[in-house]
Amino acid sequence: MEKTNKKRLWITLLCAGALLILVTLLENVLDPSKNVMLFISLKKGAVYALVAVSMNLLNGFTGLFSLGQAGFMLLGAYTYAILTIPADQRDAVYYIYNGSAINFSLPELLGGGPVGLVLGVLLALVLGGCVAAAVAWLIGLPVLRLKSDYLAIATLGFGEIIRAVFQWDKLGPVTNGANALKNFPTFSSFNIQGGLRLSTCVAFLLAGICIAVILLLINSTYGRAFKAIRDDEVAAEAMGINLARHKRLSFCISSFFAGVGGGLFAMLVNQAQAKTFTTAMTYEILLIVVIGGIGSVSGSCIAAFLYVAASEWWLRFLDTETYIGGFKVPLLRNGFRMVVFSVIIMIVVLFFRRGIMGDRELPDLLAGLSGKTRRKEAAGK
Amino acid sequence: MSETVLKVENITMQFGGVVAVDNLNLEVNRGEIVALIGPNGAGKTTAFNVITGVYQPTNGAVWFQGEKIVENHPQGKMKALYKGEHAGEYTAVLAPTPDRVTRLGMARTFQNIRLWKSQTVFDNVLIAKHCRSTSNVFSASFRLNRKEETRQRENVEELLETVGLADVKNELATSLPYGKQRRLEIARALAAEPKLLLLDEPAAGMNPQETEELTAFIGEIRDRFQLTVFLIEHHMNLVMNISQRIYVLDFGRLIAHGTPAEIQNNKRVIDAYLGVSEDA
Known part of the structure; x- marks a missing residue:
């Protein structure tokens, strides 16, 4: 038992380390300006992987069907943006409201320079997560009494409300109303000028650390309690697991990481604007979770990259009118990509309901494979 | 008495x-x-x-x-x-x-067996130990409670040995024959001390x-x-x-x-x- 756990840990660490090195190498060997799509897909994939895993913690491991993910991402993104816009940029960003109500920025408060940047960004991301978790705690009080579809509807409503609130004119000096917040540190801020390009590496590292923490949680005694609640609530309660407390815990932790993911998303797209965090975004993330396999962290990660690459990059050609010689390829026009996408999704949901991984994890599969080959070798001898 | x-x-x-x-x-x-x-x-x-x-x-x-x-x-x-x-x-x-x-x-079993279906025999019993664990979510996630976790695992091993389920501890709970599922449910209740x-x-x-x-x-x-x-x-x-x-x-x-x-x-x-x- 202990031995297989250690093995899993090593395989996971090895995979993560190799991925990080590979990504850093890629970014420094290839020219980012010629491979824009590749690097956008990689970064967005990393961010979506984190948000999908956070959603999986709630939907897949605790059995709470919540659709508030975009709302919590919004909270994280705004908190991050508001806390990190440099003081001298504030007037330009908040020009409609004659300047910002908040006139400090964490990277500058923490000494500026590279150290201030790293610490400030980290602190702002964590605070973004905390804001999301705090709000989750509050709305969890009434909402977590609901079950299945009702909980989904209530959290969906929350996402819509929070989006409307952040566009409210009266909050303008803080949220900049319906306008975008921008000019804050992004992934590209971590590229060393004339030296290493680290933007993709930073995205992977930050998302990776968060996913690692979620993994640790899932494999702890609390994670086991969450799974017990998912499998049979009545039995879990009869075995001394406080349902209200554990559901709230899972909801807050999931929202915390959705908040951090929202901050990362803001770093990715160089702006934070309420209208980007729509219900459609929640559905995208839910899709990733379903395609990857409900209850599988590695499945969510793999599916996040596949989904993002497909929607942003591989299927782009479907949206552009194409001529082969004098022949116009039928159907290819703006919007056709989404049609194809919907069909793929329907096929997945109809025929591959368990997703890519089911509820298994990648290290288990790898460990299983190496175990099988070893057994085969032993049999061969 | x-x-x-x-x-x-x-x-x-x-x-x-x-x-x-x-x-x-x-x-x-x-x-x-x-x-x-x-x-x-x-x-x-x-x-x-x-x-x-x-x-x-x-x-x-x-x-x-x-x-x-x-x-x-x-x-x-x-x-x-x-x-x-x-x-x-x-x-x-x-x-x-x-x-x-x-x-x-006070621990109970159910008339219609209610085991945690996706969990192994071992985990079914281990989860019941959760209510006796004193660690909070941070110390549990970052493995600061290693002593308690090890002790719990040892207790569960011991308990499974006592009730005669040690040989099937890594099987899925639902794959057990009916009689053993009943026994497992009792073992799970016992784990809650x-x-x-x-x-x-x-x-x-x-x-x-x-x-x-x-x-x-x-x-x-x-x-x-x-x-x-x-x-x-x-x-x-x-x-x-x-x-x-x-x-x-x-x-x-x-x-x-x-x-x-x-x-x-x-x-x-x-x-x-x-x-x-x-x-x-």
Whole structure:
């Protein structure tokens, strides 16, 4: 038992380390300006992987069907943006409201320079997560009494409300109303000028650390309690697991990481604007979770990259009118990509309901494979 | 020896106009095995659910190890509807959730097996240890509780060894044969470190041989873990063999109470439940 756990840990660490090195190498060997799509897909994939895993913690491991993910991402993104816009940029960003109500920025408060940047960004991301978790705690009080579809509807409503609130004119000096917040540190801020390009590496590292923490949680005694609640609530309660407390815990932790993911998303797209965090975004993330396999962290990660690459990059050609010689390829026009996408999704949901991984994890599969080959070798001898 | 572990006092459970349990009084003493029997629909499982906090009784109180853990009196529209007795005697409201009752030292099994289906045998028992863990979510996530975790795992190994499930510990709980699933559910309840074990029809669906094994098993764990056992059962062989005392319910009311020999010869019990064997 202990031995297989250690093995899993090593395989996971090895995979993560190799991925990080590979990504850093890629970014420094290839020219980012010629491979824009590749690097956008990689970064967005990393961010979506984190948000999908956070959603999986709630939907897949605790059995709470919540659709508030975009709302919590919004909270994280705004908190991050508001806390990190440099003081001298504030007037330009908040020009409609004659300047910002908040006139400090964490990277500058923490000494500026590279150290201030790293610490400030980290602190702002964590605070973004905390804001999301705090709000989750509050709305969890009434909402977590609901079950299945009702909980989904209530959290969906929350996402819509929070989006409307952040566009409210009266909050303008803080949220900049319906306008975008921008000019804050992004992934590209971590590229060393004339030296290493680290933007993709930073995205992977930050998302990776968060996913690692979620993994640790899932494999702890609390994670086991969450799974017990998912499998049979009545039995879990009869075995001394406080349902209200554990559901709230899972909801807050999931929202915390959705908040951090929202901050990362803001770093990715160089702006934070309420209208980007729509219900459609929640559905995208839910899709990733379903395609990857409900209850599988590695499945969510793999599916996040596949989904993002497909929607942003591989299927782009479907949206552009194409001529082969004098022949116009039928159907290819703006919007056709989404049609194809919907069909793929329907096929997945109809025929591959368990997703890519089911509820298994990648290290288990790898460990299983190496175990099988070893057994085969032993049999061969 | 005669210290009272569980005392059910004037409990009435009324669902709307239906009285499921009517003025139930019973006591279970430390170290005893006590059975609750009665025909289908007599209110046995309802009584269990009241004791373990699943239902809030309409009137009455439950005492556990000298402490009052459940109390209620008719409130709201129940005031007019209430058909039971002792209506004015209780004033306080004590309604613990089932998890709280379990942490106080009462663990139960279910009539229809409720194991965690996607978990292994080992994990099913390990999860039940969660309620005894003192670590918070941070120390648990970042493995600062390694000592406790190791101790819990060792305890579970030991427990599985004792109940004879050590050889299947890595199997999925649902892949076990029926009898072993029952045994696993009892093991899981034991992992919560109870003083009082409540078994809801532990022998339901078992063949005579499995029932016999289970009878021996309940006696064994009672001695080994110094438990008090309170069980609901329809297999009269099991009940008559292991219980010191028996309570008989019919239509929510207690109709008899005594030793197995007394119950077997009680006319009311024979009429209501046991019946007369054909060759007698």
